[in-house]
Amino acid sequence: MKTTGHEQNAVYIPPELLAEARQAATEEHRAPDELVSEAVRRYLQQRKAAGTQQANPTRGKRTLLDLFAPLRGLDVEFTRNPSTARPIDL
Secondary structure: OOOOOOOOOOOOOOHHHHHHHHHHHHHOOOOHHHHHHHHHHHHHHHHHHHHHHHHOOOOOOOOHHHHHHHHOOOOOOOOOOHHHOOOOOO
16 A cells, blocks of 8 residues: 555555456445445454454363353253164074
């Protein structure tokens, strides 16, 4: 990204990318700068969310103990019932 010397808020966009942005904005009946601004905002939000996930890598990962914690105290039997197996001819 390049900024111009005479304007601090200007950003250089390659001509082919600018043409695509203008075409997309026209198809959506929006201003090109609105389309680009929204895309940049969305990117920054995703980047921020990804940074939060990297800062807390254990978030979303659960152990088996965590998974079965709600079953504690219940009388649940996890043994196999051998009578449901198919008969074997010997």
